Amino acid sequence: MSDFWKAAAILSGVGIYIAAVIFVCLWAGGLVDDFFQLGGVGRLVGIVAGFPIAGYSVYRQLKHHGFL
Secondary structure, three states: OOHHHHHHHHHHHHHHHHHHHHHHHHHHHHHHHHHOOOOOOOHHHHHHHHHHHHHHHHHHHHHOOOOO
16 A cells, blocks of 8 residues: 555544544533533533543644654
8 A cells, every 4th residue: 555545545634533532522422511500511621521532632743643
C-alpha cells in the first residue's frame, strides 16, 4: 500500500473516531440530563467533555502511527 493511501486510511479512521467519541459523550450527557432533569446542561457537559477526550485520543493515535 502506498504511503498516501495508508495516511488516508489512518486519518479517515481518526475522523470517525472523533465523531464517535463526541457522540458517546453527548449520549452519556443526555442520560445524566434525563436522570437528574438538568434541562440540557448534561448534554452540554457531554459535548464539552467530549472534545478534550477525543483530542487526547487522536493525539495518541497520531503519535503511535508516526504522524507526530
